[in-house]
Amino acid sequence: MKKSTDIRNNTQHETLDNLKLPEIVLPSRQKRLREALLKSAYAEKDKSIISIGQKTHKDIKRIQPKVWLIAASIALLLFSYAFYEAFFVMPQTVANITLQVNPAIRLSIGENNTIVEAAGLDEQGQLLLTGFDIKSLEVQEALKDITDKLRDSGLLGPDHRILAALTAVEDKINEYDLALLAQTVRNTLSRYLIEQDLLLDVKVTTLSKDLSDVILNAGLMPVHYVDLVDAVGSEMAARVLSLEKELSIDPQLFKEELDAVTSAVIDMTDAQISDDNIITALRSAMFADPELKMLPAIIDALIEPTEKGLGFEEALDLIQRALKADPTLEAFDDLLEPYGGEQQYETEDEKTDELEEAQYDYEQEDEQTESEQPRDADKEEADAPESDDPPDSQQPSDNDESEDD
């Protein structure tokens, strides 16, 4: 038995390593089950041969009327039970799967991993489900049927993606079971695509309750948020998406620009900027630019100095001052040149000088409302723009710590 060193060396685990385990044998039950399983397998095989065409009218005629009566009674009982189930015992939905390729549909999943309800979330989704009954099917079977239909409709081309987002309904399913369900969805879809030789990307993600609420309020579909959740996780994605309401950004515009927001978040994460600081940066950028046109430029301008060693707060301060100095954002890039790049120090043009002056004037006016944080480093940079050296390396602030912990 191979055990990892860290576990073996630890005395607290010796008890477990040397634990004597019971060896249970149930020979009669084992033998009996084996035979029943094999009989079942052979009967299935036999049935499939008969169904090809061996069953004749003669066989049917041989069935006696009494048997018909029993069969009819059973059928009636089953029908009554199904009627009772359908109208009196509504199966409880424990989770929802939102599936999006081009059409988007929502599958409500019951306790036994069966489909309780399927609804189209857009016109194409409704069209897809018209006359298509997947209720009571197991999730795997339903997904196969859906993907079959998508394939037949030509919607599983190489330029498509299959996105699925799972949410728990209230507390009816725990995190672990939701993850298991996500795994089932992922495996079923991936296996289907391999079997069908289709080269499509499949992304399956589980959403926290907070994130589900935000998404529901914002009317977002998986295509809008799956990449964001995939990159930064549910909690952080919920914080990013909440900015729409917080800053009263036009929901349609936010939806359209969510790709840019996602890229900005991923870029900042890659630059080791902490989650709190990412939110602060996005908030500042979106506040200054509610149309989100300059968001990538603002975030790039923030990342660049931090990658050169400037602390996040100093970099943000630069950006905020630039944003205040040029509320129209028309000369935003130019305004940041003296602080952001290395080469620009040597090639300052008149325009930059003017902008610097404008910023200086602004600082004078706004002195009282300036942040209390020391700006020595910034001033040094502003005072000595000809220097070839990158900005002074500074200790990253606490907020810049990686979120790995």
Place this chain on the structure above:
Amino acid sequence: MQKEIELADRLITQNRAGHGSQYDRMSERELVYQAKDDPEAFGRLYDLNYSAILNYCVRRTGDIELAHDITSETFFKALKNIARFEWRDVSFSAWLYRIAGNEITSYFRKKSYKADSLDYLSESQGLEPISPEDLEEEFIEAQEELERHKEFLTIREQTGKLPIKYQDVIILRYFTNKSIKDIADILGKPEGTVKSLLHRGLEKLKNQLGKIRK
């Protein structure tokens, strides 16, 4: 129905006589491939894995009858779905553990368990009830074996109080001697996640054991 049972009996006997040694020589992978069309190959897979799955269920639930029901359901589901099973993701035995694990989780969630397979098999495939004497004798022996392992029972009881995600990894690691990679395959989680769950789970278990030993 009687005719079908007789036919199945005959086919089983014929197959055993003709191909027994052939199955013995096959690898698990070859058996799985063969079992898609050949029930006897599935029988061989059953022989190879029954004991491991039963003991996994016993060690997880501490209940022999329940463990047998879950084992029956596991193999029945495996038989039903073997035609669709692909080796790509996990091995057959890992797949069995995964099915059994899901059944156990379902039992823990609902606090009750019904093996539909046993009802189906006894009704449609002539699964005869075991005589009460055999049942009693086999059960008593199994129960005695279980009760002989007092330390195991204590640790199992405490492990059972942990969240399911920790139970999964600890039981697979220490009660079935699976490697980290095997556990990762069975649970469909990255090895790093398994290691971390194991570490945290063991810490929690240690605390619990510490409390009861004080």
